[in-house]
Amino acid sequence: MIDVSYVPGDLEQKWYAKWLENNLFTRKISDQKIAYAIPIPPPNVTGILHMGHILNSTIQDVLIRYARQKNKSVLWIPGTDHAGISLQIKVEKELARQGKTRYDLGREAFLTSAKRWRDQHGTIILEQLKKLGVSCDWSAMKHTLDPDYSHAVLSAFVKLYRQGYIYKGVRFVNWCPVTMTALSDEEVIMRQQHSLLYYIKYEIVERPEEFLVVATTRPETIMGDVAIAVHLDDERYNNLIGLHCWQPIGHKFIPIIGDKAVLQDFGTGVLKITPAHDATDFEIGQRHGLATVSVIDKDGRLNRWAGQKFQGMDRFEARQRIEADLQEKGALWRTEDYVNYVGFSERAGVPVEPVLSEQWFLKYPRVEEAKIAIREKMIRFRPEHWTKTYAHWLDNLKDWCISRQLWWGHRIPVWYQKGMKRDDPKHWHVSVDCPKDPENWEQDEDVLDTWFSSAIWPLATLGWPNKEAMAQMGFDYFYPMADLVTGPDIIFFWVARMVMSGLNLLGDEETDSSMRGEALLPHDEIQRRIPFKNVYFTGIIRDAQGQKMSKSLGNSPDPLDLIEKYGADGVRIGLLSMAPKGQDILFAEERVAQGKKLCTKLWNAFRFRQQSSLDGDRSSITAIVERIDDVVLEVDDRAILKRLLIVVEEFEHALENYEFNCAVQTLYTFFWNHYCDWYIEISKVHTNASVLAIHDLLLRQLLLLFHPFIPFITEELWHAQAYGTRFLSEEPLESRAQLRKYLKKIDLSHGEQFIAEIDAIQALVVATRALKAQYGLSAKRNVQFYFKADSAAEGIIQHHLKHIKYLLLTKLFDRTNEVLQLPAVVTTLGVFYIDVAGSLDVAAERERLQREIEQLEQYIEISKKKLHNEDFLTRAPESVIAGVQDLLDENVAKSEELKANFLKLSALVE
RNA sequence: GGGCGGGUAGCUCAGCUGGUUAGAGCAACUGGUUUACACCCAGUAGGUCGCAGGUUCGAGUCCUGUCUCGCCCACCA
Numbered sequence: 001m002i003d004v005s006y007v008p009g010d011l012e013q014k015w016y017a018k019w020l021e022n023n024l025f026t027r028k029i030s031d032q033k034i035a036y037a038i039p040i041p042p043p044n045v046t047g048i049l050h051m052g053h054i055l056n057s058t059i060q061d062v063l064i065r066y067a068r069q070k071n072k073s074v075l076w077i078p079g080t081d082h083a084g085i086s087l088q089i090k091v092e093k094e095l096a097r098q099g100k101t102r103y104d105l106g107r108e109a110f111l112t113s114a115k116r117w118r119d120q121h122g123t124i125i126l127e128q129l130k131k132l133g134v135s136c137d138w139s140a141m142k143h144t145l146d147p148d149y150s151h152a153v154l155s156a157f158v159k160l161y162r163q164g165y166i167y168k169g170v171r172f173v174n175w176c177p178v179t180m181t182a183l184s185d186e187e188v189i190m191r192q193q194h195s196l197l198y199y200i201k202y203e204i205v206e207r208p209e210e211f212l213v214v215a216t217t218r219p220e221t222i223m224g225d226v227a228i229a230v231h232l233d234d235e236r237y238n239n240l241i242g243l244h245c246w247q248p249i250g251h252k253f254i255p256i257i258g259d260k261a262v263l264q265d266f267g268t269g270v271l272k273i274t275p276a277h278d279a280t281d282f283e284i285g286q287r288h289g290l291a292t293v294s295v296i297d298k299d300g301r302l303n304r305w306a307g308q309k310f311q312g313m314d315r316f317e318a319r320q321r322i323e324a325d326l327q328e329k330g331a332l333w334r335t336e337d338y339v340n341y342v343g344f345s346e347r348a349g350v351p352v353e354p355v356l357s358e359q360w361f362l363k364y365p366r367v368e369e370a371k372i373a374i375r376e377k378m379i380r381f382r383p384e385h386w387t388k389t390y391a392h393w394l395d396n397l398k399d400w401c402i403s404r405q406l407w408w409g410h411r412i413p414v415w416y417q418k419g420m421k422r423d424d425p426k427h428w429h430v431s432v433d434c435p436k437d438p439e440n441w442e443q444d445e446d447v448l449d450t451w452f453s454s455a456i457w458p459l460a461t462l463g464w465p466n467k468e469a470m471a472q473m474g475f476d477y478f479y480p481m482a483d484l485v486t487g488p489d490i491i492f493f494w495v496a497r498m499v500m501s502g503l504n505l506l507g508d509e510e511t512d513s514s515m516r517g518e519a520l521l522p523h524d525e526i527q528r529r530i531p532f533k534n535v536y537f538t539g540i541i542r543d544a545q546g547q548k549m550s551k552s553l554g555n556s557p558d559p560l561d562l563i564e565k566y567g568a569d570g571v572r573i574g575l576l577s578m579a580p581k582g583q584d585i586l587f588a589e590e591r592v593a594q595g596k597k598l599c600t601k602l603w604n605a606f607r608f609r610q611q612s613s614l615d616g617d618r619s620s621i622t623a624i625v626e627r628i629d630d631v632v633l634e635v636d637d638r639a640i641l642k643r644l645l646i647v648v649e650e651f652e653h654a655l656e657n658y659e660f661n662c663a664v665q666t667l668y669t670f671f672w673n674h675y676c677d678w679y680i681e682i683s684k685v686h687t688n689a690s691v692l693a694i695h696d697l698l699l700r701q702l703l704l705l706f707h708p709f710i711p712f713i714t715e716e717l718w719h720a721q722a723y724g725t726r727f728l729s730e731e732p733l734e735s736r737a738q739l740r741k742y743l744k745k746i747d748l749s750h751g752e753q754f755i756a757e758i759d760a761i762q763a764l765v766v767a768t769r770a771l772k773a774q775y776g777l778s779a780k781r782n783v784q785f786y787f788k789a790d791s792a793a794e795g796i797i798q799h800h801l802k803h804i805k806y807l808l809l810t811k812l813f814d815r816t817n818e819v820l821q822l823p824a825v826v827t828t829l830g831v832f833y834i835d836v837a838g839s840l841d842v843a844a845e846r847e848r849l850q851r852e853i854e855q856l857e858q859y860i861e862i863s864k865k866k867l868h869n870e871d872f873l874t875r876a877p878e879s880v881i882a883g884v885q886d887l888l889d890e891n892v893a894k895s896e897e898l899k900a901n902f903l904k905l906s907a908l909v910e
Numbered sequence: 911g912g913g914c915g916g917g918u919a920g921c922u923c924a925g926c927u928g929g930u931u932a933g934a935g936c937a938a939c940u941g942g943u944u945u946a947c948a949c950c951c952a953g954u955a956g957g958u959c960g961c962a963g964g965u966u967c968g969a970g971u972c973c974u975g976u977c978u979c980g981c982c983c984a985c986c987a
Contacts, residue, residue: 278985
């Protein structure tokens with residue numbers, strides 16, 4: 001016997017340990033089976049477990065466990081990401097507390113302490129995920145800085161370089177002054193700012209006392225101005241082209257130039273040109289052969305070109321000081337409140353500086369094929385609408401800045417010959433391995449963007465490019481992987497880049513280089529190279545106010561607390577029950593609580609079962625079915641079995657369409673309402689060996705069906721009830737057809753009809769219970785009921801009489817031919833009266849009847865209208881018309897009965 | 911500025927290709943220890959499906975417009 005109460009904690013730990021001990025999650029490659037693999041989105045080693053991980057991991061685990069039950073050969077690769085900037089920030093902060101910088105330590109020592117940090121914290125998150133029950137193949141564990149993974153990253157770099165996709169160049173990049181590195185466009189977040197637009201007067205050198213007014217949001221760059229520009233066609237100003245202006249700060253004068261890039265309708269139509277700090281200005285500067293004067297250094301402080309007064313000052317402080325200076329000099333005409341968008345560094349949270357600098361860039365390969373793969377549904381997105389976001393990004397690609405001025409990460413595998421100019425590729429050594437004479441070379445200082453290494457995750461986790469490792473991991477077997485489950489927020493960062501990486505890197509060198517730029521890959525080749533076939537985008541978890549849950553907002557519950565409180569099973573199924581296809585999820589703890597309630601209910605259903613005889617053989621589905629004697633089965637038994645078949649089909653359909661909440665809902669309703677509320681209750685009346693066997697069958701299948709969602713409790717109950725000696729995780733889940741085969745000796749040919757019959761009986765019971773409740777009669781009270789029904793209905797009622805009496809807790813349920821002077825309800829099976837003895841309130845009852853009759857009349861009216869509509873009759877399908885007719889007849893009959901009852905009661909008053 | 915998604919009961923959400931009288935859970939209210947379960951059982955109440963048009967025999971579902979919330983993309987300084 002199982003314990004009286006369900007306590008998730010201990011049993012969850014127990015089973016997880018056993019699963020690991022028995023290597024249940026380890027991949028087993030079998031040619032007999034279909035391969036099914038998922039790459040986990042590797043959590044950052046700096047990450048802490050949040051609700052997003054829980055949702056994401058639960059979904060993956062459900063898919064994986066379901067695939068195992070469907071007899072597929074399964075691989076779920078776990079791993080972690082080295083989280084370049086993020087981890088480096090953490091370690092530098094630690095150093096700062098000791099008053100040191102990374103430069104004090106030097107590169108090697110810094111990396112040592114970074115590794116130490118990673119080793120201490122890096123796997124915490126995976127340990128936490130184990131509490132959730134994730135069934136990853138831990139022997140396939142990968143970290144992006146593992147030696148083999150690093151080798152793969154560098155191989156990818158070298159290949160892309162040789163193909164000409166990677167190049168080094170001087171460009172405007174997003175510079176983060178805090179982390180002191182370049183960033184990709186994707187790592188910059190545009191934020192709306194309430195800024196000021198400064199209208200600044202520039203005195204014209206040749207015409208003293210005459211001014212040009214420039215509108216700018218960045219007065220701190222004035223000292224970097226090399227010109228003032230107006231539009232060539234702007235009649236207000238174009239006569240000034242060729243003259244000069246005094247910089248309002250400093251003592252320089254600069255030319256007034258004309259350029260078509262100036263917007264005449266913005267501000268005053270006059271633009272100050274600061275080529276070092278703005279990409280548009282740079283282009284204009286290039287066109288006019290202007291110098292590039294940088295006044296802000298890479299740490300965000302003004303430099304000596306800004307003048308002694310401002311040198312070393314932070315850019316925002318300088319802005320204020322300059323405002324004051326301008327004001328003092330009378331050069332500030334006015335300021336204006338201004339809403340604009342400013343790019344912020346994702347990690348450091350400060351505005352990025354556009355900085356001209358030399359970086360490594362990647363021109364994305366196989367872009368067209370990446371679009372085709374999605375468009376032609378070789379990779380399917382769910383929900384599908386994300387394909388638009390994906391396509392839009394691919395249509396507007398700019399080269400990706402992949403170098404980072406950091407130390408933590410994959411160091412760029414490029415060496416420069418000592419004593420030679422670095423800008424000539426002839427003196428470069430680009431290779432995974434360093435040159436044979438390292439003393440003559442210097443390696444590039446930079447590391448690669450972390451996302452560059454993430455882009456090859458599905459490849460490198462399967463051993464690419466090492467042939468031996470690939471064979472060992474089953475690359476050819478598992479690739480392309482089946483599903484990817486991730487958030488839509490990294491559709492560019494990760495998903496699209498993985499697709500392009502796969503498409504390019506899996507090509508063999510010769511064919512690809514000849515094909516590059518000339519022809520698209522053929523479809524079958526695209527199909528072979530894509531990294532996965534389905535991408536399921538989860539929703540983002542928000543709090544009750546709709547805010548994104550995050551640690552910094554403090555609005556996220558600690559998942560571990562939730563698991564502690566409701567059990568991993570409860571958290572899993574609760575969360576999935578509120579996770580519609582890729583919609584954002586407003587987190588509600590009640591749903592998680594409900595998840596636990598479901599588990600408790602399941603537990604208790606088993607306790608009920610265990611109270612009865614446990615004699616029968618339960619060790620296999622065949623053994624259980626063997627115990628069922630078709631001859632003794634009643635309508636209820638057949639109806640519930642038929643329902644099971646339907647549920648299995650609906651469940652599988654939902655799961656195969658990634659409709660997790662639907663799948664949960666289907667099981668929930670079947671288990672709670674049909675099985676517990678109804679079948680268990682009525683089976684108490686006619687328990688026999690066959691019924692017990694049916695209980696076993698239903699419970700067994702419920703465990704199998706529920707297992708992907710709530711693996712722990714189902715495993716526990718599976719063994720407690722001795723449904724098998726193997727782990728539940730190893731048991732195949734029967735499809736509807738397979739189940740029907742097992743049940744072939746049971747006659748379910750009238751299943752649908754029996755279900756309808758049970759529905760009618762249920763409606764009868766609900767209606768009469770309601771009547772009893774309305775009259776305030778205690779449930780226990782043995783009230784006399786009468787029913788008036790035609791012979792067909794009577795047959796059905798008589799057939800179920802035992803059950804009806806049990807459920808209504810009455811012994812008196814008799815037939816009558818009369819319309820009685822008693823409160824009544826009408827169902828499809830006839831009229832049911834309740835003998836309320838002396839307590840009948842005629843007036844109140846008449847009122848109730850009146851209301852019901854009115855309601856029915858309304859329904860009747862609607863149906864009649866439809867049936868009198870010629871167009872409806874000619875155009876609607878027959879089944880719909882028949883349905884309306886049936887409804888009408890039914891309602892008419894009901895209303896007539898109620899009217900008769902109404903008259904009868906009225907007679908009492910007169 | 912462009913794009914995407916949502917607005918259905920007090921709350922959180924279902925409602926697939928238009929078809930009978932719009933559902934569930936939670937919360938509320940009433941009543942309950944019947945041989946699984948008070949993490950339960952029985953019952954009650956609660957909705958002009960954001961708004962306005964249109965298509966249709968028929969619209970929560972399709973179309974147009976509109977309001978509103980959220981997200982993504984975007985170098986007008």
